[in-house]
Amino acid sequence: MARRGENIYKRKDGRWEGRYIKGRHKNGKIHYGYIYGYKYTEVKHLLILTKYEKQTSNSKNLLPYEGGVIDWTNYWLETFVRPKVKSSTYASYKNKMEVQVLPIIGSIKLQELKASDIDSLVKKMEETLKASSIRSIFSVLKNSLGKAKSLNLLSENPCMGIELPKMRKKTVQALSIKDQTKLLKEIKANQKFFSITLALQTGLRIGEICGLKWEDIDFENNTLSVNRTMLRIQTEDKIGKKTEIVEVSPKSNNSQRKIPITKSLKKKLIELQRTSTSDYVISNKNKAVEPRTIAYRFQIIRKKIGLEKFSFHSLRHTFATRCLEAGGNIATISSLLGHSSIKMTLDCYTNSFFTEERQLVEKLEFI
Incomplete structure (x- = not known):
């Protein structure tokens, strides 16, 4: 780093770095603090103010800690x-x-x-x-x-003020009506691929589908409740690291929700329940099916009909897009998806509003 001025250096990333003494550890070693900015004068000014604040403050010394x-x-x-x-x-x-x-x-x-x-x-x-x-x-x-x-082991959090890479807005991959029809035609009434039908008609996440039990289906009121999710996590034992499937409550309060089901989905669920011997809606030999099994089954189908660019999660996006196309308001769709906020739904599905935006602009022709 090229130096300019007392304890102010030019960094390779173009920023200026100012260093000041924050204090001393009990072993006498100096503890430094740092200030960053894109202008030399800005860093110099902040450095002067910080040094003054440190001189007039009566902050306690750090507790001794030799660990890494x-x-x-x-x-x-x-x-x-x-x-x-x-x-x-x-x-x-x-x-x-x-x-x-x-x-x-x-x-x-x-x-x-x-x-x-x-x-x-x-x-x-x-x-x-x-x-x-x-x-x-x-x-x-x-x-x-x-x-x-x-706990007074650090005088300040060194993560404060760090510049992070900017997020790029995600592009939602949803199936077109044509591709959705092609997919449903391919799986037909094959119960092995019923998870695909569930995702398309409810917007459930893959883990929520795996955790869905018959007790969660209310056939009288035509609703489905999301009460748990399945996921694979990393664990450790005496041999070493491994992974295992766990059943946990949904990721947030919003994720624990109730979803209305259509008459056609209700009919398919009743047919499936007649032959089921498991507590779980999607099962294999009376046991719950794990997420990667469902993802693998979808992979087989998507390759067969030329939908390689879509993941299983795309089915959830497809459900949301069909809801938008049917005239659903964003608050209702956000609730169905179990999003933590309406903003999250808007951020995910902004591109899906393009048809509505075009229709709105075209109406201006008549004003």
């Missing part, structure tokens, strides 16, 4: 995460840290971890990961270090 980031992470996961979250969430957090974070910064001592280390980590992840994945991993790391700060 890896030591703190393992302690945080076991003590503060595992007891409070679902097993699937714990497994997800653990996997993110072990695969993406700890191999890069795990050996650094926690109290020597700097914002520049986090910045380098983000840049490294950008080489192989999507922006959405990076943001998800970063969120876990930020929470972990935030807890360390609250």
